[in-house]
Amino acid sequence: MNNKSKNTKKSPAFIIMKRELQAYFTSPTAYIVTGLFVLICGIIFFATFFLQNSADLRAFFALLPMLLSFFVPALTMRLFSEESKSGSMETLMTLPVNEVHVVTGKYLASFLSTLIMISPSIFYVITTAIFGNPDVGPIIGGYIGTIFLCAGFTAVGVFASSVTKNQIIAFFTGFIICIALTMIDTFLIFLPSNIVEFVSYISADMHFRSITQGIIDSRDLVYFITVFALFFTATIKVQQNAKK
Numbered sequence: 001m002n003n004k005s006k007n008t009k010k011s012p013a014f015i016i017m018k019r020e021l022q023a024y025f026t027s028p029t030a031y032i033v034t035g036l037f038v039l040i041c042g043i044i045f046f047a048t049f050f051l052q053n054s055a056d057l058r059a060f061f062a063l064l065p066m067l068l069s070f071f072v073p074a075l076t077m078r079l080f081s082e083e084s085k086s087g088s089m090e091t092l093m094t095l096p097v098n099e100v101h102v103v104t105g106k107y108l109a110s111f112l113s114t115l116i117m118i119s120p121s122i123f124y125v126i127t128t129a130i131f132g133n134p135d136v137g138p139i140i141g142g143y144i145g146t147i148f149l150c151a152g153f154t155a156v157g158v159f160a161s162s163v164t165k166n167q168i169i170a171f172f173t174g175f176i177i178c179i180a181l182t183m184i185d186t187f188l189i190f191l192p193s194n195i196v197e198f199v200s201y202i203s204a205d206m207h208f209r210s211i212t213q214g215i216i217d218s219r220d221l222v223y224f225i226t227v228f229a230l231f232f233t234a235t236i237k238v239q240q241n242a243k244k
Contacts, residue, residue, distance in 0.1 A: 019109075049131075068114075103235050114150040157178075
């Protein structure tokens, strides 16, 4: 057990993750982004709670993919862009680490930051449990879907940050990809019938809604794992090409 713990501490990816988390939470960005996210989610939840007299999380989960499409890229935009611009990325790569270590460490730090950002929403669950009689299945499914959605969108955001030295461009690149994956199914009626099934499958919102119904389908989980793997691998390739 002790040897295992020592090996984990010596892992370059773990060290980079710890470094990124420390840097992130000593900057105002984390608190501004998290504060705005909590504020907007609170408005959505309590508007439903008071105006519609409904103690449930349906409105919150329905808008969550769109909110995360904006806020996750805002969290990840500085990861590679800032270091590439300052030149510290070159210094980092001279250490005994490789591209996989760097991308893994930065990804894990961002993913954890995203989970921390959404954690205050547990308060909404407590509120609905006190004042209503919510169905537990959709709530559990909603949070499982949220974790997978955050995993996929974080990979997109990390990739977007790796392709440019400009944080604003990184943000908009990540936002455009995430919002496209979220809203693509709204344009299905305009598409030829022979590609509708394929396009609907690449909709993050469709898979997320499926999980929030409390039904865990392996196809939905495979979708989010595929999005993560695709953009995570693409980020490693970008870093390997940049090193040449």
